[in-house]
Amino acid sequence: MPGALEHSDNLVDLLRARALETPEASAFTFLDRGEEPTEHLGFSALDSRARTIAAALQAVGAEGQRVLLFYPTGVEFLAAFLGCLYAGAIAVPTSPPLPGHAPSRLLSVHADSRPIIALCDASVRGSLEAILDASPSSTPCLATDDLDEHLGQGWSVPTVDGNTLALLQYTSGSTSTPKGVMVSHGNLMTNTKVIQTAFEQPPGAIIVSWLPLFHDMGLIGTALDALTLGSHCVLMDPQSFIMKPVRWLRAISNYRAHTSGGPDFGYQLCTRKIKDSQLEGIDLSGWKVAFNGSERVRSQTVQDFARRFASVGVTPQTLYPCYGLAESTLFATGGDQSAAPLVESMDAAALEDSRGKPAGVDTDRRVDLVSCGRTWCGHQLLIVDPDTALPLADEQVGEIWLAGASVAKGYFNRPNETLETFGAHTNAGDGPYLRTGDLGFIQEGELFITGRLKDLIIVAGNNHHPEDIEQTVEACHPAIRPGGVAAFSLEEDGVERLGVVAELSVKVLRTLSSGPSSEMEIQTAIVAAATEAIAARHGLKLGKILLVRAGTVPKTTSGKVQRRRCKEAYVVGEIDPLGGPL
Template sequence: MPQMPPPTVLPDILRERAAAEPDRTAYIFLDDTGEETAALTYGQLHAAALGVAQELATRCAPGDRALLVFPQCLEFIVAYFGCLYAGVIAVPLNPPRRNRIQDGTRSVVQDCAPTAVLSLELFLAPLRAALEPLCAATHWLAVDGMPAAAPGFEPFAAALDDVAFLQYTSGSTAAPKGVMVTHGNLMANEEMIRRGFGHDRDSTVVGWAPFFHDQGLIGNVLQPLYVGATSIVMSPATFIRRPLLWLSTITRYRAHTSGGPNFAFEACVGRAAAGPVPELDLSSWKVAFNGAEPIRPDTLRRFEETFAPHGFSTGAWYPCYGLAEATLLVSGGAPGRGRRLLEVDVEALGERRYVAATGARTKTLVGSGHVLPGEDVRVIDPESGEQCPPDRVGEIWVAGGHVAQGYWRNETVTELTFRAGGKYLRTGDLGLLLDGELYVVGRSKDLVIIRGRNYYPQDIEQTVQAAHPALRAGAGAAFAIDGPEGEKLVVIQEIRRTADADPADVAADIKAAVLREHELALADLVLTAPDEVQRTSSGKIMRSAARKRYLAKEFELWTPQIEALTDAPRS
């Protein structure tokens, strides 16, 4: 009997798993208390996705776009594979909040021009009221009410070069852009993740990142299906409210892989300090990936100290680096290797040079792993276009089968971003490639340049947040504005909800710390209320948005009296 060719695209993999192991559990969804409220086997997912595909096929042509607007739920996964089965380009979207359309949402809807919107029956009416003015000629479809596909319905036969979905960028430095991810890009990156993370069918994954974000979709949804494993998922809101439930879930399901941005680990440490810590056994956790924002060595150390007594191994750390334009993953370590730290001289780093730390002004960089098989990663001098020697900071350029095809309907920016040197993706991130390890030091667009010296805003923000106990960690933005004598430094910083401090004392401590650590004087400091500094869905600080709001004088100034009212008990 002739052997079937290996699957070439993810829909083939789902069909094969549904045929071979229809009753194997693919996904389990947990509610706010950690209870299992929904599950999907491979067979159920395949059948439900076929029903969605048949419905789409009557209304859309292959290549049309469909918005996927869901709360965190398994129906999103059904809708996503329904789009793949129909040849329709899925567009995951951050749902509007309280019927208010965010600027990023408006931009995405207008840019992709959807033919259909998929959601749950409960949400269709409010979604239609909010979004229909932006996409009038659209079909509104409830996934949870769709009938099964008719016998004999044949899904669309996708090719590797076909666009599978549009992953819109976070908008941390500019308006969101639709990254065109093909089926071939997905397969290439899923294989990189499998090899890099050491996955097989027994590698249970636990995740809470939103499905409209690349980490949630490609890492927590598609990678488990790619290797035939089971994924346990919960909502981001559940994690924010109960960070330690994440660790309890890892314990309960003996998870191999789980992770998130740096702030997730910080949140667990903070909640554990407030106590009590539930009974945990984290010994099964082999890949604790940390990415999507600057990885802070202090966070790693505190997490280790807090949870080593509960079975967490330092070898489980898996710092990594990726971005939507490369589908997801670019660099990572090896399971069991743990983190790599590099002590550098701050003065030299400001001149885009690496010098080993010797004096008082030092900084610890966390390595983001090594270059993975199947890709070419280089560090390039952004001015000369030449490859940097190992002791120089430059822009990270990436080439490989996982690099997406470009930005949707934006050929000009695609040419500048995806075709540098003919084949490289310009990431916009600055880094070092030293002894095979990639160290990411900041975003080129966020770089603060004062009197000819380079400053990385996340370093300034960290100094600010450590200056006084009233300040919220990970909740500030440092940026430069134009002044008569060149660029000037401005910092916006949130205050803790329970803070009881004199604003003048807080400001004095901040200014002294920035002067001491960076030899910089602040041109302006704005102490603001909690949740005023915008972040992306992955927790990145939106510094360009903060700068725009600052110039428009839109930040709410913090005073202890205002916060006292804000913190009044709620019924």
């Protein structure tokens, strides 16, 4: 709708305007099992559902209060999220625990946010109540799909503007306990505008997503991007994609999506799992932005995906590496939409010395890094020495600091951590800046990410980024599962050494052991291959390596490896190895 985005500073006014001007236009469609459209809401119907839920929340005094959201992926989650905003409440999206897993994250978020009420659908209300009964504080649960639509007639328009808090987006917790990032309506409106500018999304650009809606990339990068753009967003459950990745590509083809994406592992999964026979009838030539973010973008992933699916219309220009974080709402940097990803071969020894030096013809050890582009729409980025707060020159590795209207308001109920993270100033007093905790450097205006400050492995005075070591280990033997490796430092007798935990594919292991070699002989060969590869590529001696079953390495809800948790579990002996430590 022309003008709605430009004249609205909050999502309530924006959706109300969309519902009035394009009431029957498609807003959200959910594909059951990633294939059949079973749920659909137009803008008018979405507005009506949001008013109904908002009226129920206003009846319990939820304005200005936190409201927990506990839903499987689907349009009811979005109706509930917008219902919170229509009530002037603060949405707190959470992830339903996986079957057989303890609901520790949910209980942590519940304890930290102290919600006045929890919203869910009727199918999960019983399990949610059972989980929250274990919490010290009692929280009532309301199934929104049971509400009478006539409730919406009693809805009152809340006092909302760009400064009003919209949600607490809990961080992934890859290096610490999850914290609630306070995201305002203005943050959301700004960041979705940045996304649309960087992605060059035309009005009506269709978006397809398999990403979980409780995660910022799924909620903001797809659903709210589509809402503010006034376009159609097609959703599927993440498990439907993981079980059969071709469903994602088929949906992109069927709906002629302009934009769709996810973390690096999703592209790896497609490359590994999709067979040629499954690509019949698929046309991806209309897919203009395949964004890749949330975790480190690997050059091999980008190149393999473009080659693997070139026959169905994917080009190098389709792939769009980007960088973001919850503390900056979501999107922070990205390249030009029409350009192919920029991959630079860097001198590994120089990186260990915190220098981003391109590899020369005589460089012994090199690392390929993918550019994550630049900031957009007036946002600022500095590379800063994390110890001295001194801004660094190009090709110097330091901490990434950000400033701009996308930067969130801080951490909920954590004033000291808010000041430390969101109130940084340079040694010259410039600021405030957001300290991201990520390391990188600038080369010719392009941002290259090298790792996490807290994850940095320092051995013999040299800096090593765990992502590089993990990638080396993954590539050294076919039995090692991609995305299933954690590298960290271990202290032994006062000396820092390298520790690695690597998941093995039992299927591949059994296939290999059906030949002349036993499983133990193959495991010994894997350790030898990892030791040799790490020494050759990183100049490091492998201290300890544990080979484990799939699913052992702890990860966040968005699939990031939790190295600190893995290290802690290793140190106290909580990780069960295959055949013992080697």
